[in-house]
Amino acid sequence: LMLPILGISGYEGYHYTESAQFCTNVCHTVMEPQGTTYAYSPHARVSCAECHIGAGASPFVKSKLSGLRQVLAVWRESYSKPIPPAISELRPARETCEQCHWPQKFFGKQLRPVVHFSSDEKNSRYEVQMLLKTGGADESLGVSEGIHMHMLQDVEYVAVDDHMQKIPWVRYTDASGKSTIFRDDGQPNDAPPPDGHRRRLDCMDCHNRGAHEFRAPQESVDHLLDAGKIDTKLPFVKREIVNVLSEEYADKDAAMTTISDKIEAFYRTSYPEMTDNGKSESVKNAVQAAQQIYGNSVFPAMKVSWKSYPNNIGHLNSPGCFRCHNGRHINEEGVPISSECDVCHTFLHRSESGDTYVQDIFDHPMKIHDKWDGLGPHATMRCDQCHTGGPILGCTECHESGAWLEERGVEAFRKTSRTH
Known part of the structure; x- marks a missing residue:
């Protein structure tokens, strides 16, 4: 009788340890930042184990041994705050991401509208329209181009920091086996690579926050303004929310109280008409939106904020693409890795007359x-x-x-x- 019970218990226990509930709830304080961002990410229906462990016996054993070390660190309270990024411990994306995604698929150019609001009194709206050259490989046409060309090539790099932001050495090997080295550290190209994390480039080197994105205040407020969750008619609401979200607080309770007090005090003092005659609802909604943004992106107990983990997609709030495409990585002939805007995107602008025209260089x-x-x-x-x-x-x-x-x-x- 005991053997079936133990067998069923072991089976259910195994599956529970592979679940998101186990990963995020057992070590609640430690993993709260990752669990919160995971819950509203595009990968919320993908279990933690599918990305962080993957298939096979060897990764399973390795993950459990690592888990024992982490449990001991939690028990001793000797874990890092914030938790270091996991990219150096992840399996290659070809064994995880590519079980669902297909980077070799030819996507061509994709229209991406990006809406921003200024920090002026009117929260002026402006929209950037760009054609993103995602690319890939189209075997029927013999075309290989765009951003996803990275996945069709053999590219290695060395990063000298844990967040993989400082990359002094890059090596590209073409289909014939010829290698070209690009460096920005002033060393000869035939000198040994610098010490650091050496990786073959894959999905995770750009899509590094696919399931755990800590959105910056600017981006979060823009999104809620565009969605109508924050009233654009509230004077300076973009500026005030971004400012109050950028301050540091002792804990979440102090943050929620101060966010409410400061926003309400600003409108009560500077725009008293916005706090009465039925308009106070807009201020209340702005406070709730600001508190929601803070709750999803800042975790004082773990010393985590939107500044803690750079997002390598794009290059607006962190170096991203410019870690390599900065014009400073040169080969032995003095030719740099490309850094021109039109390599990855084309901008669409609308003139005052309403006509749309194409521009390769971004018009700030x-x-x-x-x-x-x-x-x-x-x-x-x-x-x-x-x-x-x-x-x-x-x-x-x-x-x-x-x-x-x-x-x-x-x-x-x-x-x-x-x-x-």
Whole structure:
């Protein structure tokens, strides 16, 4: 009698340890950030084990041994805060992601509209329309192009940090077996690779937050404004919510209270008409939206926020594509890895007359200086040097702090700063 009971218990116990409930609830505080973001991710119906363990006996044994180490760390309270990114421990995407996804499939160009709202009084709306060159391989036409070409090639890289953001060495091997090395560390191309995490590029190197995205305030507020969850007629509502979400709080209770107090106090003081005559509902909804964003992206107990885990898709709030495509990784002939805008996307603009025209280079909607064409000397900088996900940095905040000295664009700045 006991053998069947033990057998059934063991079988059910095994399946429970593979479930999302086990992963996120047993170690609730430790895994709360990952569990929360997983619940509203596109992969919410995919079990943790399918990505983090995969099929086969060897990965199962390895994961359980690793799990014992992690349980001990929880018991001793010796775990890291925040939890380190899992990418260096994951199985190759070809054994996990590609069981469902098909990166070799030819997708061509996809229209992607991106809606933003300014931080001005009117929360001015503007939309960026782009054709994203996803690409892939079309065997019937003999075409291989676009972003997914990365998956059709043999590309290796070395990252010297745990978040895989600093990549000084890249090697591309073509179909004939010829290898080309690109470096940005000043070393000869035939010198040994630097110490660090060495990987063959796969899906996870770009889609690194597919199930655990901690969205920045700018993006989250834009999304809720566009969906009508936040009233766009509330003056400066974009600015006020982003500002209050960018502050640090001791715990969630303090955060929820302060978020409510600050937003309500702003409208009560600056726009008293918005707090009466039936309009107070808009302020209340704005407070609830801000608290929802905070609850889904900031976890003080684990020292996790939207700043903790860079998202490598795109390059707005973190380096992303520019980790390699920054114009500084050069081969032995001095040729850099491409960094032109039109390699990955084409922008569609609408003129004042209503006509649509194509532009390869992004036309930044905000003009920083009347005398500059576009962004002027800032055109050589990465997007994330100004777009941090929180409040946009002002001129003084960047120049007086010297933040620009640590990033690309320094030489261009030195050459142009004397004349502007």
